[in-house]
Amino acid sequence: xxxxxxxxxxxxxxxxxxxxxxxxxxxxxxxxxxxxxxxxxxxxxxxxxxxxxxxxxxxxxxxxxxxxxxxxxxxxxxxxxxxxxxxxxxxxxxxxxxxxxxxxxxxxxxxxxxxxxxxxxxxxxxxxxxxxxxxxxxxxxxxxxxxxxxxxxxxxxxxxxxxxx
Amino acid sequence: xxxxxxxxxxxxxxxxxxxxxxxxxxxxxxxxxxxxxxxxxxxxxxxxxxxxxxxxxxxxxxxxxxxxxxxxxxxxxxxxxxxxxxxxxxxxxxxxxxxxxxxxxxxxxxxxxxxxxxxx
Numbered sequence: 001x002x003x004x005x006x007x008x009x010x011x012x013x014x015x016x017x018x019x020x021x022x023x024x025x026x027x028x029x030x031x032x033x034x035x036x037x038x039x040x041x042x043x044x045x046x047x048x049x050x051x052x053x054x055x056x057x058x059x060x061x062x063x064x065x066x067x068x069x070x071x072x073x074x075x076x077x078x079x080x081x082x083x084x085x086x087x088x089x090x091x092x093x094x095x096x097x098x099x100x101x102x103x104x105x106x107x108x109x110x111x112x113x114x115x116x117x118x119x120x121x122x123x124x125x126x127x128x129x130x131x132x133x134x135x136x137x138x139x140x141x142x143x144x145x146x147x148x149x150x151x152x153x154x155x156x157x158x159x160x161x162x163x164x165x
Numbered sequence: 166x167x168x169x170x171x172x173x174x175x176x177x178x179x180x181x182x183x184x185x186x187x188x189x190x191x192x193x194x195x196x197x198x199x200x201x202x203x204x205x206x207x208x209x210x211x212x213x214x215x216x217x218x219x220x221x222x223x224x225x226x227x228x229x230x231x232x233x234x235x236x237x238x239x240x241x242x243x244x245x246x247x248x249x250x251x252x253x254x255x256x257x258x259x260x261x262x263x264x265x266x267x268x269x270x271x272x273x274x275x276x277x278x279x280x281x282x283x284x285x
Binding site: 030034077078081100101102103105106109110113123126127134136137140141143148 | 166169170172173176177180181184185187188191204207248250254262263265267268270272
């Protein structure tokens with residue numbers, strides 16, 4: 001298959017998969033009563049692309065996924081939180097992957113914590129409230145737990161799924 | 166790979182330690198508040214003293230949240246937002262604590278000095 005066609009197809013399928021995961025996430029009851037904290041299932045796709053392909057495809061898919069998901073399922077406010085969380089987490093994960101200090105799980109955990117941090121920072125900015133420290137423990141713990149789960153699943157995917165671009 | 170996994174574990178410990186420290190600081194500095202301030206989209210709508218039991222519907226652009234103050238605690242008893250996280254956030258009574266409903270842009274924050282909390 002033509003190389004660039006394959007690239008576009010993979011990105012397209014990845015974006016669709018990420019959006020489906022975002023939707024599935026809304027069906028699962030959220031155990032954390034903290035605003036802005038999610039399970040982050042869609043990050044599975046982001047993580048997979050980052051580790052299996054490159055940071056460009058991961059970022060493209062993440063950006064499109066955030067925009068389309070917000071248009072279909074959300075509103076301007078949810079777009080702001082999603083974008084902030086995804087942007088910060090993408091940056092952190094790219095840097096950590098370059099640094100080569102952590103394995104898949106570590107990258108995913110850092111990504112999850114920074115994703116939550118990004119969303120809460122956006123809430124702080126939008127609401128002009130300063131009491132971010134109140135949410136810090138919940139933000140960190142939920143990030144560690146979800147990051148670990150997504151990281152474990154991501155590691156399995158990276159190992160088992162064949163993808164050559 | 167072993168080195169990386171060791172680093173992962175260190176990262177998790179560091180994060181959990183930070184979370185624990187933050188939690189500790191929060192608990193130590195907690196003071197029981199005097200009133201609950203209701204803010205919608207950044208604008209203060211009203212203040213409700215924690216000493217008076219009350220049940221009030223707060224109307225926002227996105228919908229309605231029902232605030233209840235009872236026994237010196239404030240909480241959202243019902244709301245028509247899609248995730249109902251505000252209801253799940255439970256009761257608050259210490260200065261700085263807040264119940265937030267993101268879809269309705271509602272923040273209910275405890276303010277004012279009551280008596281210093283003895284830490285239980």
